Amino acid sequence: MYAHHYWGLTVNGSSETIAIDDLTVEQADQELARLAAILGKANRDYHTADAPTLDDATFDALKRRSASIEVRFPALKRKDSLTDTVGAAPSDGFQKISHAQRMLSLGNAFTDEDVFEFDARIRKFLGFSDNDGLDYTAEPKIDGLSLSLRYENGELVQAATRGDGEVGENVTLNAKTIADIPHRIANAPTIFEVRGEVYMSTQDFAALNNRQLAAGAKPFANPRNAAAGSLRQLDSAITKSRPLRFFAYAWGEISTAFAQTQSGAMAQLKNFGFPINDLTKICKNPVDLVAHYQSIEERRSTLGYDIDGVVYKVDDLELQKRLGFRSTTPRWAIAHKFPAELAWTRLNDIEIQVGRTGALSPVARLAPVTVGGVVVSNATLHNEDYIAGRGGDGELIREGRDIRVGDWVQVYRAGDVIPKIKDVDISKRDANAAPFSFPAFCPECGSAAVREDGDAVRRCTGGLICPAQATERLKHFVGRAAFDIDGLGAKQVEQFYADGWITTPADIFTLKDRYSTGLQQLKNREGWGEKSADKLFSAIEDKRQISLRRLLFALGIRHVGDASAGLIAGHYSSWAALELALTSASIGEGAEWDELLSIDGVGAVMATSLILAFQNDAERASIDRLVAHLNVQDAVKIENVDSPVSGKVVVFTGTMDRMSRAEAKARAEALGAKVSGSISAKTDLLIAGPGAGSKATKAIGLGIKTIDEDEWLALIDGL
Ligand SMILES: [Zn+2]
CATH class of the missing domain: 1.10.287.610 (Helix hairpin bin)
Structure with missing residues (x-):
């Protein structure tokens, strides 16, 4: 979706x-x-x-x-196409300067894979094998304004902005007001062009904006704009009053070579008196590059200046020369950009989706926009209060600004989860835009959609008669962590539901009886044949035997996710014990209630939801009809496990040769381990198969023990 x-x-x-x-x-x-x-x-x-x-x-x-x-x-392709250009033509207020050597921009990498490809491309170009040594430098990419400084006989004679890469602006007088830029350098080549970035620290930026506001002037949007605006003042007295800084990282025309490597050149620049960034590091391979990228990204908000990525360069200058350029970018360098977490776009429509628990979920349909390197065209709007500008406790969010169709909205992605809307720009709102009116009836079945006290969500009251709820429940039932039946996915479930072949989970297990002989047969359906029909019937047969955990999760009871289902199954151990407990429990009181709440991870909300599911007549009938077809396997009691991974947080990544990921996870949990999907400081052990990628890199960065599949099997051998 x-x-x-x-x-x-x-x-x-x-x-x-x-x-x-x-x-x-x-x-x-x-x-x-x-x-x-x-x-x-x-x-x-x-x-x-x-x-x-x-x-x-x-x-x-x-x-x-x-x-x-x-x-x-x-x-x-148009003459004014921007796809090959770097920057913009200089403005009219400054004298123009042609760069002796073009000032280039860098190609971009957005993912770890892009970095590995960058290394592979270079090796291929140079005819290097994977074993040939190839060092890189990795340095933060300062989010400022590029500047080229020309020294002749040690004297600063000219400073120019990048402009369009060929022609920049003469800002010599202004550059001379920046304390980080030396006016004279000793023992440098006769002609020596130093390049780097002019920037403003976040602290100075905040202070400058305060002064701007106090003086009734417009504040700057960000430190980069403030730095650019300050450097490009026609009156250098104004530039001087602005706290600009400079980092050197490259060079242009030079009369004599001054280093053999990028890192050596940086050390020389430092000797000449230029500030260089102390987070620059030599890396031996792309794994090191990505690890350094991650460590810089983690420190990003604490650096005191804005950066928007990490730049990698081949260290050996002779190799840089061999690699050369392709159109506007060097082959020997790349900028690994941080995800742009935020982006503005237009909200084209708000659609209401009905979920398996009847929740009416508003989904924003957006004009596609890149957020964090990914094009996003949908975002969640949570619920009607969120759209109206109110939070969970009735408090104002976005200062009470509501969201309307046609609005400009700010989209963000936190981690890899579903994109969300952060803010709305009501200054761009159409005068005729009406507040969004949230439906009071289910758009799928027409039943009343009501909001119960304390529920942020409006829900369809149609229950099992609501086709949206019924199909979503069936899709959930056959999902990967639930019954996971080969050949029966979301698409097939929708088709079978539409034709009345399957309306509740129990119907799946009578499919063969009803449609393997007689007038209507599965093998005669469009898209099916004798073989695929037999395969599905046998896949369904296989799943009559099911673990308690999968069954409980598959029921799709509100608030009961995969992990909770595992905890509850581990506690009651058998279907009979679980059923008895939930059938006789009372909400909020009694021994059964207390026992439910004693399970780590089960709270009053989940406990209530479980009891309601087992004590509602229609729900219960549906569950009983299903379970009659099944042979539910008992769960291993978690607390009794004595194993080397008991109580440990483990993560699997990459491919496994001897067992599926699902099986490995089940084994680990049976041995008392907690299996997590992502690496964090809490992770105890990473089991990494081939193609492990960024998780392995992250684990190395965090000093987490990493083993392969064989070591893992040896560790749990005999258990
Ligand atoms: Zn409905």
């Missing part, structure tokens, strides 16, 4: 949202013109007016779309 890289939404048939593969020549031409206008304006605003009108993520997404259309329709 939360599609990545999905451009296929259609809004008013405009070409802006047509998938690139579907564009006609006319539409592509129109679209390139439209993108060129937007990007051109944004680019000018960004570089010239020092006030961005488009956020970076949107800009990048539009630029990529433009580039992709050009790949499909090369003949339509």
Whole structure:
């Protein structure tokens, strides 16, 4: 549902949202013109007016779309296309300076895989094997303004901005006001161009904005804009009053070589008196690069200045020379960008989805936007209060601003979870936009949708007669952590439900009796045959034997997730004991209630939900009909396990050769381990198979013990 890289939404048939593969020549031409206008304006605003009108993520997404259309329709490429350019042409207020050597931008990496590919590309280009040594430097990418300083005979004679890479602006007088930039350097080559980044510390930025506000002036959007605006003042007295800083990281024209390696050059720059970033590190391979990236990312908010990624460069300058450039970027360097966590986009529509517990969930349909390197076109809106600008306790959120269809909204992704809406820009709201009216009836079955006291969510009261709830329950029932029946996925369940073949879970286990002989047979259905039908029947037979944990999770009782199901199953051990306890329990009192709450991880809300499910007549009938078809296996009692992994938090990653991931997880849990999906400081052990990727890297960074599958099997051998 939360599609990545999905451009296929259609809004008013405009070409802006047509998938690139579907564009006609006319539409592509129109679209390139439209993108060129937007990007051109944004680019000018960004570089010239020092006030961005488009956020970076949107800009990048539009630029990529433009580039992709050009790949499909090369003949339509415009003269003003931005896809090959770096930065913007200089503004008119400053004298122009042609760079003796072009100032380039870097290619970008967004994922760990991109970094491994970068290394592989370089090795291939150089004819290096995997074993040939290849050092890299890794340094924070300062989010500021690039500057080129030209020294002749040790004297600073010129400072120029990057401009479009070929021609920049002469800001020599202003650069001389920056304390970090030496006016004279000793023992340097006769001609020596030093390049680096002008930036403003976050603390100085905050103080500057306070002064701006006190003086009735407009505050700057971020430290980068403040640095750019300050450096590009026509009056250098103003620049001098602004606390600008400088880091050196590269060079342009030089009359004589001054180092053999990137790291050696950095050390020399430091000797000459330039500040260099002390987080720069030599890395031996891409695993080291990614580890250093992660350690810098973790410290990002504490550095005192903004960075937007980590730059990797081949250390050996001779190799840099051999690698050279492709169009506008060097082959020997890449910028590994941090995810752009936030992006603004338009809310095209709000749709209501009905879940398996009847919850009406509002989903934002967005104009696609890149957030954290991923194109997002849907986001959750939680519930009606959230849309109205109220939080869980009735408090105001977003200062009470509500969200309406057509609004500009700020999207964010926390970790890898479903994108969310953080804020709304009501200054861009259409005057006719109406507040969103949340439906009081289920859009799927028409039953009343009510909100009970204390529930943030409006729920369909249709129960099992609601097709949305019934199909969602069935989909949950056949899901991976539940019955996991081969050949019976969400799609098949929907089709069987639509035709009345399966309406509740118990019907799955009578499918063979009803549809293997007679007038209607599964093998005669469209998309099915004798073989696939037999396969499904036998896959269903296999699942008549099911663990207590899977069964309990599969029932889809509100608040009872996979982990809770495991804890509850581990406690009661058998279906008979669990059923008896929940049938005789009273909500809020009695021995059965107390026993439920004694289970670690079970609270009053979950306990109530369990009791209600087992004591509601319709629900209970459905459960009993199902269980009559099953042979429920007892759970291993967790507290009795004595094993080397008992009580340990373990994580599996990569591929396993001798057992599936699901089996490995089940084994570990049977031995008393807690199996987690992600690495954290709490992880005790990582079991990494081939292709382990970023989890293994992270584990190394955190000093977590990592073993392979063989070592794991040896560890649990005989248990
Ligand atoms: Zn309904």
